Structure formats: C-alpha cells, structure tokens
Amino acid sequence: MANAHLENPIPTTEWFCESVAKTREAGCQLAGLLRGGEVLSLEGPLGAGKTTFVQGLAEGLGCRAEEVSSPTFTLVHEYPDGHLPFVHLDLYRLESPKELAALGFDDLLSGSTIAAIEWGDKFPEALPPHTQRLVFSMDGDARKIRRLP
Ligand SMILES: Nc1ncnc2c1ncn2[C@@H]1O[C@H](COP(=O)(O)OP(=O)(O)O)[C@@H](O)[C@H]1O
Numbered sequence: 001m002a003n004a005h006l007e008n009p010i011p012t013t014e015w016f017c018e019s020v021a022k023t024r025e026a027g028c029q030l031a032g033l034l035r036g037g038e039v040l041s042l043e044g045p046l047g048a049g050k051t052t053f054v055q056g057l058a059e060g061l062g063c064r065a066e067e068v069s070s071p072t073f074t075l076v077h078e079y080p081d082g083h084l085p086f087v088h089l090d091l092y093r094l095e096s097p098k099e100l101a102a103l104g105f106d107d108l109l110s111g112s113t114i115a116a117i118e119w120g121d122k123f124p125e126a127l128p129p130h131t132q133r134l135v136f137s138m139d140g141d142a143r144k145i146r147r148l149p
C-alpha cells in the first residue's frame with residue numbers, strides 16, 4: 001500500500017523553540033521526516049508560530065519558502081514545485097465546513113500532497129483520520145510545539 005507509512009506518526013513529540021529561527025528550523029527538520037500524504041493540523045493562538053513553522057516546512061520540502069505568508073486571507077497556497085507537492089491552508093476565517101468543501105479541500109489533500117493546515121481544529125470532522133495534530137503555545141519569545149498522541 002503506497003501510503004502505509006501514514007499509519008506511523010512522526011517520531012518527535014515536542015519541540016522547544018527559543019527564537020523565530022528555531023521555530024523555522026523545527027519545521028525544516030520535520031520536513032525531512034515526511035514521505036508524502038501527511039496531513040498536519042497546526043493549532044494554537046494567533047502569533048504562536050504556526051506560519052513561521054510552515055516557512056521551515058516549505059524550505060525543507062524544497063519549495064520557495066520566501067513566498068510563504070499567512071494564508072489567512074487567501075486560505076490556500078499550493079507549492080507544486082518542491083520534492084513533494086505541498087499545500088498550506090488556514091481555516092481561521094472559514095465559517096463552515098461547507099466553505100471548506102467549496103475550496104476543493106478533499107482534492108487538495110489527495111495523493112502524495114503534504115498538507116499543513118493552520119487552525120485545523122476548527123472543523124476536526126473534515127480532517128482525514130491520519131491527520132497529525134501539532135499544538136503551538138507561547139511563553140515570551142519561546143514557542144512550544146507538541147504533537148498530540
Ligand atoms: N520563538 C518564536 N517562534 C516563532 N515566532 C516567534 C518566536 N518568538 C517571537 N515570535 C513572533 O511571533 C509571531 C509568530 O507569527 P506567526 O508564525 O505568523 O504565528 P501564527 O501563524 O501562529 O499566527 C511573529 O511575529 C514572530 O516574530
């Protein structure tokens with residue numbers, strides 16, 4: 001089965017990032033563990049470092065990381081040109097799962113595409129069962145990222 005690896009979660013359960021650069025580095029490091037088809041739900045308050053982490057993910061996946069910005073207004077950014085296809089979503093401004101369907105959510109998440117979904121916990125029932133949840137929290141300039149079991 002092509003996507004059998006999706007049954008095994010990423011091994012790291014926690015990152016502690018003392019700076020923006022460290023948060024970005026954590027994303028880059030995680031990118032090296034992904035094999036395709038993973039769905040990451042990035043959860044936690046505004047400013048907790050979700051978009052910064054995605055910049056690192058994009059860099060690690062060989063995408064043009066400098067183009068990564070918060071998709072709060074555009075909702076979806078697709079990066080087809082890296083080692084693996086990558087899509088970055090932000091559900092912050094969505095009001096219903098219907099809007100998600102209208103974005104073509106299921107098609108975006110297909111095949112070997114890696115998805116990073118900010119505010120993925122807004123519509124948990126819309127996420128595939130193999131979704132891995134990363135919870136971001138902040139303490140001054142430090143950010144903690146914890147993978148839920
Ligand atoms: N250790 C850190 N990691 C990430 N961002 C940090 C850190 N310390 C301070 N910041 C600041 O916090 C904000 C994080 O923003 P962002 O990544 O867009 O968060 P989110 O997407 O969760 O709303 C930025 O303004 C950044 O400069």
Ligand SMILES: [Mg+2]
Binds near residue numbers: 050051070118
């Ligand atoms: Mg963000």
